Amino acid sequence: xxxxxxxxxxxxxxxxxxxxxxxxxxxxxxxxxxxxxxxxxxxxxxxxxxxxxxxxxxxxxxxxxxxxxxxxxxxxxxxxxxxxxxxxxxxxxxxxxxxxxxxxxxxxxxxxxxxxxxxxxxxxxxxxxxxxxxxxxxxxxxxxxxxxxxxxxxxxxxxxxxxxxxxxxxxxxxxxxxxxxxxxxxxxxxxxxxxxxxxxxxxxxxxxxxxxxxxxxxxxxxxxxxxxxxxxxxxxxxxxxxxxxxxxxxxxxxxxxxxxxxxxxxxxxxxx
Numbered sequence: 001x002x003x004x005x006x007x008x009x010x011x012x013x014x015x016x017x018x019x020x021x022x023x024x025x026x027x028x029x030x031x032x033x034x035x036x037x038x039x040x041x042x043x044x045x046x047x048x049x050x051x052x053x054x055x056x057x058x059x060x061x062x063x064x065x066x067x068x069x070x071x072x073x074x075x076x077x078x079x080x081x082x083x084x085x086x087x088x089x090x091x092x093x094x095x096x097x098x099x100x101x102x103x104x105x106x107x108x109x110x111x112x113x114x115x116x117x118x119x120x121x122x123x124x125x126x127x128x129x130x131x132x133x134x135x136x137x138x139x140x141x142x143x144x145x146x147x148x149x150x151x152x153x154x155x156x157x158x159x160x161x162x163x164x165x166x167x168x169x170x171x172x173x174x175x176x177x178x179x180x181x182x183x184x185x186x187x188x189x190x191x192x193x194x195x196x197x198x199x200x201x202x203x204x205x206x207x208x209x210x211x212x213x214x215x216x217x218x219x220x221x222x223x224x225x226x227x228x229x230x231x232x233x234x235x236x237x238x239x240x241x242x243x244x245x246x247x248x249x250x251x252x253x254x255x256x257x258x259x260x261x262x263x264x265x266x267x268x269x270x271x272x
Contacts (some may be wrong), residue, residue, distance in 0.1 A: 044069040047100050048080040054095040055181045057118050060086045079105035090118040095137035119173050119199060126173055127203045128195045129210050133219050136191065142181040145172045147196075148218040148228075151209035166205055169220060171197040198227065 054064055065083045070076075076260055079100045082254045090107040103229050107118045120126050133139065141147060149167035154160065173179070177193030194217075196204060209215060 001063060005105060028178055040072045045072050045075050046070075046081040047075055048083050048086060049100050050095045053097050054091050054100055054101075055179065055261070056091050056094050057115050058091050060089050060091065060101070068098075070100075076100040076102055088125055092118055093136065116179065124197050124199060125203050127198055128193045129206065129215060131192060131194045131217075135215060136175070136194065137219055139191070139219065139222065141172060141175060141194065141217055141219060143174050143179055144181060146170065146220040146222060146224075147172060148197075148220060149206065150216045150218060150251070151213040152216075153209070153213035162232050162233060162234050165218075165228065165230045166209055167198070167202055168228060169225065173197050181226050 013233050046067045048065050049068050051064055051066045056243040058064075060081060066087060067081070067083065070079075070186055086101060086106075089109070090111045091101075091105055093105040095101055111118050114128070116126050117264055146169050149170060150163060151166050152161060152163045152180060156163050175195060175196040178191075197204070260267060
C-alpha cells in the first residue's frame with residue numbers, strides 16, 4: 001500500500017472518530033439540559049393556625065383551629081404543632097384567620113375562664129364606671145384606647161367646685177359588653193359602662209371620684225406616654241384663663257430742683 005493511500009485511510013478514520021465523539025457529546029449535553037438541576041424538597045413542619053378570626057378573651061376550640069405546613073425556617077416562634085395542646089386556652093390578643101397561634105397571644109395556663117379576667121395584666125384590676133355620650137366622646141372611646149380621667153368635685157364648707165386630672169394613660173378594657181373594637185373603622189358605640197384597667201391605688205381613687213363627683217374622659221394618642229401634672233382648676237382660675245394682659249402703667253415722677261446752701265463751714269441741700 002502506498003504512502004498516500006495509508007495517509008488517506010488515517011485521515012478518514014480520524015474524521016469518523018471525531019464525528020462519533022461529537023454525536024455522543026451532543027446527546028449527553030441534551031440529556032443534561034432536559035433533566036435540569038436536581039431540586040431539593042424543603043423540609044416542612046406542622047403549625048397550628050386560626051381557621052377563623054379569634055377575638056381576645058375567647059377560649060380555643062377545635063373548630064377555631066387547623067394545622068398547616070410551614071417550612072422549617074419559616075416556623076413562627078412559639079408556635080404549636082398539635083391543636084390538642086391549645087384546647088381550652090384563652091386568647092389575650094386577637095388572632096386573624098390563617099395566622100399562627102403562638103404563646104405570645106395566649107393568656108397564662110392558669111387562666112381557665114374567658115372574658116375580661118383574661119385580659120387583665122398581673123397586679124392590675126378591672127373596674128367599671130358609669131358613662132354617657134359626653135364622657136365616651138360620643139362613642140369613640142373603644143376597647144384598647146388610653147384615656148385620662150378628670151373629675152369635678154366640690155370641696156370645703158363653701159362647696160367650691162374644683163376640676164382635676166386624677167388618672168392618666170389608663171387602658172380601656174371593654175366598652176359595655178364589647179372586648180374588641182368594632183370591625184368597621186371609625187364606627188362609634190355609645191355605652192353605659194366603661195371597664196378600665198387600674199392598679200389597686202388607682203381603683204381607690206377612681207371609686208372616690210365616681211361616687212363623689214362627675215367624671216370625664218380625655219382620649220389620648222396611643223403613642224403618647226408623656227406624664228402630665230396639673231394643679232387643677234376652680235372657678236377663678238377658669239375665668240382668668242385667656243384674659244388679655246393688663247396694660248403697663250408708667251408713673252410720671254415730679255421734677256425737683258436742688259439748691260446747695262453754704263452757711264459758714266456748713267453745707268446743706270434743699271429740694272424744691
